[in-house]
Amino acid sequence: MDQAPGSPQGPQDAQSLPTCYRHPDRDTGIRCTRCERPICPECMVSASVGFQCPECVRNGSGTGHAPSATTPRTLAGGTIPADPRLLTKILIGINLAVFLVGQIRPSFVDHLVLVGKWPPAPFVATEGVAEGQWYLLFTSMFAHQAIWHIGFNMLSLWWLGGPLEAALGRVRFLALYIVSGLAGSALTYVLAAPSSGSLGASGAIFGLFGATAVLMRRLNRDMRPIIALLVINLIFTFGMSNIAWQAHIGGLVAGVVIGYAMVHAPRERRSLIQYGVCAVVLVVVVVMTLIRTSQLV
Template sequence: MDTQPGLLRCYRHPEAETGIRCARCERPICTQCMISASVGFQCPECVRGGSGTGHAPDANQPRTLAGGRVASDERLVTKILIAINLALFIAVQVVGDRLVDDLALIGGAYLPTGELVGVSDGEWYRLLTSAFLHQEIPHFLFNMMGLWVIGGIVEPELGRIRYAALCLLAGLSGSALAYLLSPQNQFSLGASGIVYGLIGAWAVLARRRRQDMRPVALFVALSLLFTFTRPGISWEAHVGGLVAGALVAYAMVHAPRARRDLVQYGACGLVLLIDLGIVLARSAALT
């Protein structure tokens, strides 16, 4: 019998060729072994969730594509992020512009006296607080919808810890680029950096899953078109978040299994160092 080059063989039935992998552990599985799951197909071991014998307790635990634990609530971190944004949005409505002045990111901010304020004056917290801050209802609703929809796709694929790290780095990277490139005294706020980071991660995941990339590419193109054609939008935060999200997601889902943690943590650390370098360089230029 002729065989097709490039096809894998089922780990339980070596005589059976297959092009299907378990969505959790990535072992090749044939049609007899694959079990339908909420995301693709899983092998019997992952479905059993470690109930077999002769292995360490976590050896057969279901894992995400990036190696994280599969959680019962696949949107828990997304819900927490939305709750933080909602709490700050309500606080802004109650307190007013004073809270926005205290938490928003300001590009190259100078007082009329020439005194520096903001990140360049040591208020580094603005790099993160600005990524959860909203002032207008349409802006808040648009970002929360994006966080809920796209986050609901990305979080189950990465797992909670990796997903939270990606979101924070995307928000921080968007703020760092906005701090570097924004005009003097321009305010920047909103979760757009995080949302665009998730868009970048979604594109990487779709490519990794060998899905049809045309809808994803169209969505990314329309998102960038929206970014650069609408006035008053911080394109720097969008682009910074998009690039960081794509880079971190790529490292997470393509890391070799034997060195997965090292590659994933190293990639996150590298992005963090780049952000730190950008902020330090900009602050030095201003002072």
Template sequence: MTDQTVRCYRHPDRETGIRCSRCERPICPECMVNASVGFHCPECVRDARRDAQATGPRTVAGGSVAGDPRLVTKILIGLNLVVFLLVLALGKEVVTPELALVGAACNDSGCFGVALGADQWYRLISSMFLHEEPWHIGFNMLSLWWIGAPLEGLLGRARYIALYLISGLGGGALVLLLTAPNTATLGASGAIFGLFGATAVFMRRLRYEMRPVLILLGLNLVFTFFWAGISWQAHIGGLVAGALAAVGMAYAPREHRTLVQWGTAAGVLVAVLVVAWVGVARITG
């Protein structure tokens, strides 16, 4: 019979249920080194110190450690608030037709939408920062702070920005593919759902308790499908795109981490743009 007992890689005579959160090698209490996220084995600690001396301290995902690990999240929240104040000052009738994600629609001022020309594709980005109602922006910004800020510290700024934008674009792409062309879609929810997906991926990778994030995600999905006026296409598109990008960031092998992470992000981005292009072709065809 094969012995299935997990033993410390440095002390084969000792059983253990703990693994290094970086390399996943089994480690016993004597070999465990406390880290900001989980426990590390002695080899990973030495490698981290060597990397820190060569390139500066790194996050769990390999990004640079910033002085303010929540700066990007604060900036994103600030941009959303600025656009919301613009809506309050000028009126939703003026701002929303210019910034919302629309396939093709017309009003008294003329026709507009992503399907009407390359100069309209900016809506895939601008719609991510547009909110009309106080409850909408309030809920989204609280979610962005609670979910996004810890994830930014885990990823580092560059990877976090990439994940946020890819998630938001993923939501917009599925909207173009599955929503009526004249439907206006807006809000940061697609990007935030991508952050939910990424959080679940990293919690799985680091062997954290999954139930809290799965319950929170489940509740949000219930609201997505049973609350009137919510674009489930944006939420699901963002969730899938964010989770896929996060898999590459979380599980990239240490030797080729940067290449795999950015390669995965680029691959997901290309897939998202293809879906958006198919959605536009559906409208124009």
């Protein structure tokens, strides 16, 4: 039974404490001085008097709002957006738009597919990455042909993207998504047959899997669900012949590395380390691509 405000409370009765309105699994005895909602140490923002919740600081609600209150930040140091899933929705929208255009004009997708070197099969793009079409490493991340393929990837993006976007902030989340996808494309270019075609957001999705596992460990959450889901995906990855496992592994490794930097970087050098690690992974992608290209030309 909930305890009424002001009623006696035993110091050892942890169950009587309210929970943070943004993190229901965390007990807290701190409330926002403006709206009086319970907030945990991660959410509370120092003000001239007491602490405030991120929404009150962002909206400046209430008379006498403290101008000295600091800007609320996510766990990784990003700003807290009004819609924590906005970027996830945009990425899903881009993937769906490309898919729909491809259904109307199938040749459109042919020129987005990751191909190492001409002649590609079964696609009809005129040139591959080895001929200088490096943009295919990026465009292939948004191209799908089968309805089951895009359906599975977009469900995964919605399930993983929202919590990660809220925890990292939009810019960091976008960096994680794009760099993980490029890492998956680069490993596919290096290890797959040059004339084979590869497409799909799976590399970026597996990057989100890796970062989610790191985040859950950082928050001391139960990791069994994400590990079980990852194992199931890896079984499908290596159990089906028409799946580019290289993209999955490349994205997963990049996601773990970038995710660790995002949530474990010390506050005083947080941005430098986070974006520095993203830059290092990008350099690795470029070096891998250059080496593979030298072997194919």
